Amino acid sequence: MAAAPTAYEQLIDRHRPTLDQALETIRTRAYWSPHPEHPKAYGENxxxxxxxxxxxxxxxxxxxxxxxxxxxxxxxxxxxxxxxxxxxxxxxxxxxxxxxxxxxxxxxxxxxxxxxxxxxxxxxxxxxxxxxxxxxxxxxxxxxxxxxxxxxxxxxxxxxxxxxxxxxxxxxxxxxxxxxxxxxxxxxxxxxxxxxxxxxxxxxxxxxxxxxxxxxxxxxxxxxxxxxxxxxxxxxxxxxxxxxxxxxxxxxxxxxxxxxxxxxxxxxxxxxxxxxxxxxxxxxxxxxxxxxxxxxxxxxxxxxxxxxxxxxxxxxAGVNTVVVESTGAYKGMLANLAFSLSLYSGQMCTTPQNLLIPRDGIATDEGPKTYDEVVADLARAVDALLGDDARAAALLGALVNPDVRARLEAAPGLGEVALASREVTMPEFPDAVVRTPVIVKLDGAKPDDEAAYMSECFGPVSFAVAVDSAEDAVELLRRTVRDKGAMTVGAYTTSDDVAEAVREVCLEECAQLSLNLTGGVYVNQTAAFSDFHGSGGNPAANAxxxxxxxxxxxxxxxxxxxxx
Amino acid sequence: MAAAPTAYEQLIDRHRPTLDQALETIRTRAYWSPHPEHPKAYGENxxxxxxxxxxxxxxxxxxxxxxxxxxxxxxxxxxxxxxxxxxxxxxxxxxxxxxxxxxxxxxxxxxxxxxxxxxxxxxxxxxxxxxxxxxxxxxxxxxxxxxxxxxxxxxxxxxxxxxxxxxxxxxxxxxxxxxxxxxxxxxxxxxxxxxxxxxxxxxxxxxxxxxxxxxxxxxxxxxxxxxxxxxxxxxxxxxxxxxxxxxxxxxxxxxxxxxxxxxxxxxxxxxxxxxxxxxxxxxxxxxxxxxxxxxxxxxxxxxxxxxxxxxxxxxxAGVNTVVVESTGAYKGMLANLAFSLSLYSGQMCTTPQNLLIPRDGIATDEGPKTYDEVVADLARAVDALLGDDARAAALLGALVNPDVRARLEAAPGLGEVALASREVTMPEFPDAVVRTPVIVKLDGAKPDDEAAYMSECFGPVSFAVAVDSAEDAVELLRRTVRDKGAMTVGAYTTSDDVAEAVREVCLEECAQLSLNLTGGVYVNQTAAFSDFHGSGGNPAANAxxxxxxxxxxxxxxxxxxxxx
CATH class of the missing domain: 3.40.605.10 (Aldehyde Dehydrogenase; Chain A, domain 1)
Known part of the structure; x- marks a missing residue:
């Protein structure tokens, strides 16, 4: 053991500043990382x-x-x-x-x-x-x-x-x-x-x-x-x-x-x-x-x-939910959601699955949009994002296993398809199974549909669930988190009352909430030292x-x- | 809710210094308490x-x-x-x-x-x-x-x-x-x-x-x-x-x-x-x-x-154990142990139950003492402590329920009685059941005796367990903590090797250790802000x-x- 103290004391000298910065950041929860994201940051030292x-x-x-x-x-x-x-x-x-x-x-x-x-x-x-x-x-x-x-x-x-x-x-x-x-x-x-x-x-x-x-x-x-x-x-x-x-x-x-x-x-x-x-x-x-x-x-x-x-x-597992009640940035919302649904083919435990949209439509900065319009516009946003195969593959990746593929292929049987999945080819990997996401319309009031949207359907499948009202959405959100758990919750609303109601559900049912994300941060991403991943307080995770x-x-x- | 903030903001002003001192003390683990122990400290303010x-x-x-x-x-x-x-x-x-x-x-x-x-x-x-x-x-x-x-x-x-x-x-x-x-x-x-x-x-x-x-x-x-x-x-x-x-x-x-x-x-x-x-x-x-x-x-x-x-x-429950291997303060050890066994008639979850004593005796500042001498001297120390009924009652208190009394009365059937229990009378409470503790000799090598000393016998019953050696004591301690748990462990030794062996058992089996207590602190007492009560790492407690x-x-x- 004589040599050991020297060896690890050197490591303490080397890493103590990083440890101290990490300790400081988990207290402030500001942005910080010692690990570069850019591929070109590597190759030296x-x-x-x-x-x-x-x-x-x-x-x-x-x-x-x-x-x-x-x-x-x-x-x-x-x-x-x-x-x-x-x-x-x-x-x-x-x-x-x-x-x-x-x-x-x-x-x-x-x-x-x-x-x-x-x-x-x-x-x-x-x-x-x-x-x-x-x-x-x-x-x-x-x-x-x-x-x-x-x-x-x-x-x-x-x-x-x-x-x-x-x-x-x-x-x-x-x-x-x-x-x-x-x-x-x-x-x-x-x-x-x-x-x-x-x-x-x-x-x-x-x-x-x-x-x-x-x-x-x-x-x-x-x-x-x-x-x-x-x-x-x-x-x-x-x-x-x-x-x-x-x-x-x-x-x-x-x-x-x-x-x-x-x-x-x-x-x-x-x-x-x-x-x-x-x-x-x-x-x-x-x-x-x-x-x-x-x-x-x-x-x-x-x-x-x-x-x-x-x-x-x-x-x-959990059933991640986004309440879509109204927005002051319709295009940003659609782009943000399209990216969230597409990233890694929806194979993140944090990917939204259920989008709760009032059947009477929503208010936006581009005027009122019906339920059908919102779903169609979201489908178009996904199409636009994934229109080019090379770009699509770089975002989607490949389906991780045959079970995901099977769920994707079964999804059209669950309801009306608002956005069909398509095959993406990767010339460098001809055997890769790469698919764009499917969006299926369901009705929150139909018991048959509930069986689908109240279960985790892991993979590139999401449900546009028509609900009666904002209140109905909030209550369905509550029931979903309580019974099925959620790693993430999202909400789009310009109403303080609706925001407060969603926030209260998340506090009471213990779910992490992202509100009105329309830019370059997505509901399915969390940053270490700042964001908590999961809450440990609903059925999706105990920690x-x-x-x-x-x-x-x-x-x-x-x-x-x-x-x- | 309008009145509430005022009410509790006053409480924050009043109690923040105490909270800060408590926060400081759980970091230093020095002595502190805002709550007076002396009965006469009350009656004012x-x-x-x-x-x-x-x-x-x-x-x-x-x-x-x-x-x-x-x-x-x-x-x-x-x-x-x-x-x-x-x-x-x-x-x-x-x-x-x-x-x-x-x-x-x-x-x-x-x-x-x-x-x-x-x-x-x-x-x-x-x-x-x-x-x-x-x-x-x-x-x-x-x-x-x-x-x-x-x-x-x-x-x-x-x-x-x-x-x-x-x-x-x-x-x-x-x-x-x-x-x-x-x-x-x-x-x-x-x-x-x-x-x-x-x-x-x-x-x-x-x-x-x-x-x-x-x-x-x-x-x-x-x-x-x-x-x-x-x-x-x-x-x-x-x-x-x-x-x-x-x-x-x-x-x-x-x-x-x-x-x-x-x-x-x-x-x-x-x-x-x-x-x-x-x-x-x-x-x-x-x-x-x-x-x-x-x-x-x-x-x-x-x-x-x-x-x-x-x-x-x-x-x-747990089986609290004290290893008695050697001491540089024989009288202090006996007095300390006698008090520990007597306090609240052994009805603390932290009271020692098994005293592991080498059958060949121990070294002390008063010369070598045989196993029999140690046990007899301990019995005398308890007798001396509890000889006066009024003083005994003030230390023993009453047996909390008939189950404790039944275990006490059954104890003489388990082995040779080194110290018999006696009734203590309290004139002011003639119906109180007050009893001095019993010490029973057991042999660590006899399977029949093991059934007794490897179970918790909650109440004023302790076992003087003869063991083959210090090593045997340490191994029995390990087995006891691992299989039965312990809220407390004590040890008396002048040997650095034995102290280290006992310490290592406590670290590996996760038990709180009091070493060579011969004064006014007892193994069964812990102080808030400084001592941990239980470890949460052995079967006696999960926290x-x-x-x-x-x-x-x-x-x-x-x-x-x-x-x-």
Whole structure:
């Protein structure tokens, strides 16, 4: 251990200013990021250029991704890019009875290093991930189906921001209590009582991160870094269709840990054979004391019910809703909504699904618009946005899996089609399944239609739901959030009363609200350090990214007191 | 609402310095309390003197305790003091279908008032409780069986401290995010993206506090004030044998809320008829979103398993252990342990149960002592402490219920009695059941004995467990904490290696450790603002009093953003 303090003290020196800025920003919630969004920002100071990142990605294809993990009993893989490429990379398959004990071996030293050292190591991991953003961009693109630019930004800097945010929260939470305290209680004329107290944040055990297919890094990093920064080991179980981005992450984490003098087995990968379904097995292991999960409501509910030995943080399905009541910027509203519906083919957990529009129409700066006009104009706005195939593909990306495609193809059976989906061709990826979104008209008053709009239809399907009035829209919004949950709510209105009613529903039912977005910020995007992703207070998620509650129960504080 | 701001703004002015000092102290964890421990500190500045407190308590006996709650369908009661008095007070029995909706009516105004106003109202409630400390002392004494002085201190200032601590944590947690933020993201040569964001802490719903028999205020206040300060309404379900202290609390809370311009139904009492068992019904009501519980492991586990709609905070049973390996202050150790075993007849969740002593004896400043000598000397120390009946009664208090007495009487059947329990008479309370503690010798190596020492035997029963060695003691400590949980661990050792081994067990198994206490601080006492009560990381409790985790998930933050 002699060399370790030197190694991680250097990391503290290097990363303390970034940590301090992150801590400051989560208090002010102003804009900030240390991770550049522009692709051309990379290629210097040790980071991979676009060409280097592409080459690094290509070099991983068809290879065995060896992490040097104990208990590797086999090699598994089978990722097929939504763009049609077979990745051919294989990953270690773990004998859990060997790997899990090995992951605990280094926990004492990791715990004893303290919160600042752990934060610094986490920031070094993130810095090295950042330097390889172009490599990650390809890995995210070819597992999630995101278009390249989105994969680079959402899978790179935005994900890194969310990881850093979690580290900052974890550090702040652990340092709310001092390392030591002197406690002296007066006793009148007698000598005071005096104690010396030591406080140590101790980890829960091993955190399990269950990755998702669509945002392997963005949704994976908060839990990974929150658990690691609070002293836990972390086992990463990627979605079998999106292993590579998290395998790269695990490799970098293991390298940094080892260089800093810690046991690399504090972070490990649990890849699985096709159809193996190891998440259930892992989630119930007694060593697993924290679970972070993004995915279906069914499995999220199963985890919350059965993984009782663990703290379970879930992001599940929801029915995101936008109330369209009136607007002072009709064109901006249409453009903004069209973009929101199109981005990544609606495959974001934050994409609006139900647009609630009064059947008598809405007031706009271009005069009154009937329900039919609004829907038709929105369809035209989407068409205009996606008219050119190359531009469309760069926004839509590819459908992530056959289930999404099946839902898209079934959507016309649900109601009148206001905007039909069309195929988009990508000459460079002829096997990619790229589709424009469909908009279906439904009637909020028809019970048959309710079955459709009150279920999550994940993918490029949205419903223009005709409602009786603004009040009806607000009540349907309330019922939707309460019963089905929502990651996002949007509203367009020029009426203070309607805005206040929507706001009150969001406060009471606990949903994040974007009001009258008509420019370059979209309801489906949140910025780390400033916006909360989810609320943790409605059925769509039991936690928000990122707040004190997301980190506070990943560790406990043990006090040792003795007489001074 | 016009008058409300004035009312609570005055409260903010009055209590802000106390809140600031509490916030400062939870960071430094130095000694502090605004609530005096000495009985003579009361009687001026509007607080009840000893005589006034006694008179106020007497005036409550045999009366109907009307709280003016909606939906009161009956009056219930039946408290019998462990000192033999029938209280004869009756309390409102609630029609939940009336009371619970009424409790939600005032939540919007309470939420909109903000964290600082809520903290100020909570501090005013605590200040008024503090002023009536003498009245509460009698109420706690005659429900818990605590001796008067302990009832005054633990049931009064110490409980008030824990409530204030919870308010401070709740305030700090809610104000980590600003009320509003301006977010401006540069876009190169294009105009920046600019959003205005509002952040509002919103409550979960109604918090349910399930009180316990032994410490109705001390264990009840943290959950009550944590939930109330975070914007929730709070329904208090007292233990049917310890209603009065919490009924008084609820009455004061309702008065303060009303005076400050809020709905008094934000805090309500749910008393029950004998044998009614309403806790299960209440805990599963959809309106109940938070549960705070102190009591048996069986019901705590039931709550954690079944009250899935709520955040559940439990303090359950544990097997508190003291390792006695060696000491440099033999007499101090014996006196300290004797006091710990005797205080409130061992009816604290923090009282040591198992004393692990090497069978070959221990080294002390008075020379080596055999296992038998240590146990006999401890028995003599207890005898010396409790030799005088009046002094004994003032330390022991009364047995809280017949179950404790039954366990005490069964203890001699478990092994060789090193110290027999004796009856203590109290002339002023001839029906009080007052007993000195029993110490039973057990052998750590005998499976039959293990059944006894590996279960919680709540009450004045402790086991002197002979172990093979210090290593054996440490391993038994580890197994006990891991399998059974512990609110407290103690150790006596002059060996750095043994101290380190015990410390490591406590860090790994997550238990709070008191090392070599030989003076006037006891393992079973914790001080608010400085000591954590429980760790939340072993089976004895899933939460600690009080830390960020105890408050962070009682509310969520809702963000409303719009273009700037």
């Amino acid at each position: 040790g980071s991979l250029s676009a060409a280097e990142g592409k080459a690094a990605f290509d070099a991983l294809l068809g290879t065995r991704f060896d992490l040097g993990q104990p208990g590797t009993d086999d090699w598994v893989g089978g990722e097929v890019s939504p763009y049609g490429i077979e990745l051919g990379t294989t990953y270690p398959h773990a004998d859990l009875d060997v790997l899990l004990p090995a992951m605990r071996a280094g926990q004492r030293a990791w715990r004893d290093a303290g919160a600042e050292a752990r934060a610094a190591v986490c920031l070094e991991i993130l810095a090295r991930i950042s330097a390889r953003t172009h490599e990650f961009a390809h890995a995210v693109m070819h597992t999630s189906g995101q278009a390249f630019m989105m994969a680079l930004q959402a899978g790179g800097p935005h994900a890194q921001d969310r990881g850093l945010e979690a580290v900052a929260y974890a550090y702040a939470e652990q340092t709310r209590t001092p390392d030591t305290a002197e406690w002296t209680k007066p006793q009148g004329k007698r000598p005071p009582l005096a104690l010396t107290k030591q406080f140590t944040p101790v980890p829960r055990g091993i955190g399990l991160v269950i990755g998702c297919n669509t945002f392997p890094t963005w949704n994976g990093y908060p839990g990974l870094f929150a658990s690691l920064a609070t002293g836990n080991a972390v086992l990463v179980k990627p979605h079998p269709r999106a292993v590579l981005p998290l395998a790269l992450t695990v490799r970098i984490a293991r390298e940094v840990l080892a260089e800093a003098g810690f046991d690399p087995n504090l972070v490990a990968l649990a890849a699985e054979a096709p159809g193996e379904g190891i998440a259930k097995t892992l989630a119930l292991r007694p060593e697993i004391r924290i679970v972070d999960y993004t995915g279906s409501t069914a499995f999220g509910d199963w985890l919350e019910t059965h993984a009782r030995q663990a703290q379970v943080y879930t992001e599940k 928000a990214l990122c707040d004190g509650a997301f980190v506070a129960d990943r560790f406990r504080v043990v006090e040792v007191r003795e007489e001074a | 509007g607080s009840l003197s000893a005589a006034e407190g006694k008179a106020a308590f007497d005036a409550l006996l045999g009366t109907r305790f009307d709280l003016g709650q909606p939906g009161t369908d009956d009056w219930v009661g039946g408290e019998v003091s462990p000192y033999g008095i029938e209280l004869g007070t009756t309390y409102p029995h609630a029609d939940l279908d009336v009371l619970l909706p009424a409790m939600r009516a005032g939540q919007r105004a309470w939420r909109d008032a903000g964290a600082e106003a809520r903290a100020a109202v909570c501090l005013e409630i605590l200040a008024r409780i503090s002023a009536r400390t003498h009245e509460f002392a009698h109420a706690v004494m005659h429900t818990s069986g605590q001796a008067f002085m302990m009832a005054l201190q633990a049931g009064g200032p110490h409980a008030q401290d824990r409530g204030l601590e919870a308010v401070a944590y709740a305030y700090a947690e809610q104000t980590r995010t600003p009320d509003t933020a301006e977010w401006t993201k540069p876009q190169g040569k294009r105009p920046p993206l600019a959003l205005t964001k509002q952040f509002t802490p919103v409550p979960r719903g109604i918090g349910l506090v399930i009180g316990c028999n032994t410490f109705p205020t001390w264990n009840g206040y943290p959950g009550l004030f944590a939930s109330l300060a975070t914007g929730n309404a709070v329904l208090v379900k007292p233990h049917p044998r310890a209603v009065l202290p919490l009924a008084l609390t609820v009455r004061i809370a309702r008065e303060v809320l009303a005076e400050a311009g809020f709905d008094p139904n934000l805090v309500a009492l749910a008393a029950e008829a004998p044998g009614e068992g309403i806790a299960k019904t209440l805990a599963l009501r959809p309106e109940i979103r938070i549960v705070d519980y102190t009591g048996s492991t069986a019901f705590g586990d039931w709550l954690e398993t079944h009250a899935r709609q709520a955040q559940v905070y439990t303090e359950k 600690a009093l009080c830390d960020g985790a105890f408050v962070a998930d009682r509310f969520r933050v809702v963000e409303v953003r719009e273009e700037a």
